[in-house]
Amino acid sequence: MHSVEKIAFIGTGVMGFAMASNLLKKGFKLKVYNRTRAKAEPLAALGATVCDSVAEAVRDADVAISIVGMVSDVEETWLGADGILKNLPRGAIGVDMTTSSPSLARRLATKGEMLGLEIMDAPVTGGDVGARNGTLTILCGGRESTFKTLTPVFEGMGRTWVRFGEAGAGQLAKAANQIAIAAGMMALCESMVFAKKSGLDVPLLLETLGKGAAGSFSMQSYGPRILKGDFKPGFFVKHFVKDLRIALEVAQEHGLYLEGTALALKLYETLMQKGLSEAGTQALYRYYTRDFA
């Protein structure tokens, strides 16, 4: 059984920054790395050491955590010459919290095992609000013993952490989560644009419908942002597109065609083509209002 003290934290975007902040507040010693160094620097004020490379950050870590953007970023962060697998001390734990592909998660776990490392996939759900408030749900795949060792770390970032099975299972659970969100976001946006065009009092409508069978986290969390015309990213369109592509690839391997998810992906890809890659997922509303200016 390890005791976890020193954490390397790779990737301090919207989610990672908030998660690293919470770990620092819980008393963990963090070395942080971010490709755009400026985004990591404010963490120094909370006691983090800001590093210039992944290798530097992970070299003496008990646990290395990554939450980066794309699957290619995960590959580089973990498998590169400067990456986690080559530089994390033997016996340490690596946790990829990026939403990435289940097959890559299994590959990292296998390679890690050969190097004497314990690797877990642990993507999260709960959005930027959950990351800031430390109320994330953490979906884990990997060994039970690793999962147990990580309890205090998960406590520092989330409210719920569940192990779904061996390596890759966390990513599968996350894919299921994104599938459950994607068509639901269409539902919310379509309802709101319909209500607006119908001349209804949309804030009153959301408040009312939220108590009934149409109620959802998306309605509660994104409805008010859409009403205010706030399309800033909690969660980037470009990352959601990546997540949905992964989910549909796995679905296809299972012989499943998920039409609602495929349609949502198509609409989000349109948003990307229209220059909204860096908007938040609630910007799907702008697909329906054709507000691409």
Added chain:
Amino acid sequence: MHSVEKIAFIGTGVMGFAMASNLLKKGFKLKVYNRTRAKAEPLAALGATVCDSVAEAVRDADVAISIVGMVSDVEETWLGADGILKNLPRGAIGVDMTTSSPSLARRLATKGEMLGLEIMDAPVTGGDVGARNGTLTILCGGRESTFKTLTPVFEGMGRTWVRFGEAGAGQLAKAANQIAIAAGMMALCESMVFAKKSGLDVPLLLETLGKGAAGSFSMQSYGPRILKGDFKPGFFVKHFVKDLRIALEVAQEHGLYLEGTALALKLYETLMQKGLSEAGTQALYRYYTRDFA
């Protein structure tokens, strides 16, 4: 200001039966009518008078409530020779709680006004569970004064009642509600079938994801039924198809094309073609498992 004592209740299906029961328990005097009389008869044990025609039920009512199936049933119930408008005493209130078209709601209100009747559209959300527990949300269109008079009646059936505007506004709000549910049900079913094919522990997954950004009333309410293979109607597929057709017609009048809702309608129409008209809306899961036997 009326005082409401005698209620005529037309339509005692899954929803109507539960709503009429709750009104009886609150002490209202009910005359009930249902096309299939046997479905209304158990209400006699709670004190209702079971009638053989709409005319008989409404003849001396303070308030006539209808919750029937299709738009054509609403037309017959309200506009027929034996219907509500011809037989409800002048000065009384008529409330259509069926999910029906906004334009029909406006037409009934106009005709009612000419006859000295106050007509309100007041479709509900909250499902069969909400109907049984008296926790429905009631979405109203019509005059403010009528809405106020109906407060004790709404109290008898629901937990929330909101007036969205003049006649038809309740139906518009309900259409927005069905839009918010439809693609969301695709999202839930696609997530569940994906999880099952991925070998995940689906009950654990639903419990876990329900706490995060994918959480919804549908996941909470229908997820467990789908897991048990329980496709019995809370809410009929055939009625949902009707509701979505209404919603998409209105959307089209507004120049809106709601792709997610249109796709959900297409899948539900497939269920109907496969003989699942009378299943519950959660039977959408069977579209994805091709379980049409």
